[in-house]
Amino acid sequence: MTDALIRFLFQQKHVRGELAYVEDSLDKMLQHHQYPLPVKQLLAELVVATSLLTATLKFEGEIAVQLQGDGPVRFAAVNGDHQQAFRGVVRMQAELSGDNFRDLVGNGYLVVTITPVQGERYQGIIPLSGDSLTSTLEAYFAQSEQLPTRLYIYTDISNRNRAAGFMLQVLPVEQDKAREDFNELVVLSDTLTAGELLDLPPEEVLHRLFHQEVVEVFPAQQISFVCGCSKQKCESALFSLGRAVIAEQLALGGLDMACEYCNKSYHFSADELQSIHDQL
Secondary structure, eight states: OOSEEEEEEETTSSEEEEEEEESHHHHHHHTTOOOOHHHHHHHHHHHHHHHHHHHTOOOSEEEEEEEEESSSEEEEEEEEETTOEEEEEEEEOSOOSOSSHHHHHOSEEEEEEEEESSSOOEEEEEEOOTTSHHHHHHHHIIIIIOOOEEEEEEEETTTSSEEEEEEEEEOSSSHHHHHHHHHHHHHHHTTOOHHHHHHSOHHHHHHHHHTTSOEEEOOOEEOEEOOOOOHHHHHHHHHTTOHHHHHHHHHTTEEEEEOTTTOOEEEEEHHHHHHHHHHO
16 A cells, blocks of 8 residues: 555544555655765655645645754654645755654644645644654644644655554543543454555555454545646746846856756746846
């Protein structure tokens, strides 16, 4: 199972869950970037986390999950939508001094921005807590959604670009019973290994963990990498730079613009720059 989100529900417990797998889409996002391995792993985790987070929201629109810190990774973000299309980027400000979450990001914030097609924009901000992305996201759910949540995210970037995630979350009904159900299922989920989550089919994962439970599994939703860049969008960006900047690039004989999400390059010749300059 690759590049899919799978929702499931416990029929006799007040708990829901999700499984997310990315491989081909993750590879498309990472293949043209030269990020260090720990940074690729962090971005892969963020992609899976965004998919899992989006699936908990009943909305049509876009979501941005960002890490902002004072470590070597100054900024990491994944943008997604309700159709499970995503793109992501990392901006660095120093050489790596370690490879764990805190070594990469340092102190900072998790910022989740939800922009529905209809309704008001919502933004949740919490300080980075714990020593992993999953513990930070669990704190986000506890603070912003007030729903106990357990997350497991594993990556396999050294062999091939793939990652998987597993989430349990209480349903917002009968809170005492829901928390009791949740705690029972977490004990079972804590036995899940990286190899099992990455390599076993989702049905086998659920059966191994919860074979005594009645679990309803919903149809899978495809996850895809969609950058959305184009030469036309780059041209629109050039118009916003002004005549002086365009004139500087004209003097150099042309301009190459690279998309920070997919690293695709768009070339603007001197004639094209002159045309933009004349319209300003």
